[in-house]
Amino acid sequence: MTALIVSNVLLWGVVLALLLVVLALSRQIGVLYERVAPMGALTLDKGPAVGEAAPHFDLNDLLGRPHQVGYAGARSQLLFFVSPSCPVCKKLLPILKSVAHTERAWLDITLASDGEMPEHLAFYRKAGLESFPYLLSTELGMKFQISKLPYAVLMDEQGIxxxxxxxxxxEQLESLFTAKEIGVGSAQEWLERASVEEISRKENGNALA
Incomplete structure (x- = not known):
């Protein structure tokens, strides 16, 4: 009988110890999540800056349809730079199609690249991208100073x-939409602002104490 009581006491001790460990780990995971916030699209400091007017282009797409870039209009425009030889670009194509559907009330998506027409036209048709304008222009990439792919530029209804x-x-694509909504240039800028505000609150709190 004594042995049974002792074993039960030890068992409950082990259960309580495990509970404390789980609580401690949960707290650490929460701290880690706060420190490692989800990253949005990485902004490269090249091309037209956020808040500046986009350069204007009047081009024909791969199917010969006239298309404009950077002009004011009724809807925002997402210029998405891709390449037939870019594996990540190909992975994102289903996501682009989904986003084009879910954000169709306010957003137009335009694909852009440079190179030889036959390669891009084959890529365009094989991927089923006919619903998107696809612009082939070296000057377009140079004006926006695109050096890495895939890269996206979001312009508002005023062409800004x-x-x-x-x-x-x-997540990185949708971070551009969030950045536009809250009035920042990127998720990184929002995180930096939040960090500065948090430091300021702590300093003010310490000063009051």
Whole structure:
């Protein structure tokens, strides 16, 4: 009987110890999540800056349809730079199609690249991208100073650049939309602002104490 009581006491001790460990780990995971915030699209400090007017282009797409870039209009425009030889670009194409559907009330998506027409036209048709204008222009990439792919530039209804960055996932693509909504150039800028505000609150709190 004594042995049974002792074993039960030890068992409950082990359960309580495990509970404390789980609580401690949960707290550490929460701290880690706060420190490692989800990253948005990485902005490269090149091309038209956020808040500046985008350069204007009048071009024909791969199918010969006239298309404009950077002009004021009724909807925002996402200029998405891709390449047939870019694996990440190909991975993002289904995401682009999904985003074009979910954000169709306010957003137009335009694909852009440079190179030889036959290669891009084959890529365009094989991927089923006919619903997107696809612009082939070296000057377009040079004006926006695109050096890495895939890269996206979001322009508002006035033709002003509102957000831009390298895109590797749906989350990074949608971070451009969030940046436009809250009035910052990128998720990184928002995180920096939040960090500065947090430091300022702590300093003010210490001063009052």
């Amino acid at each position: 650049v509102r957000a831009k960055g390298l895109i590797n996932s749906r």
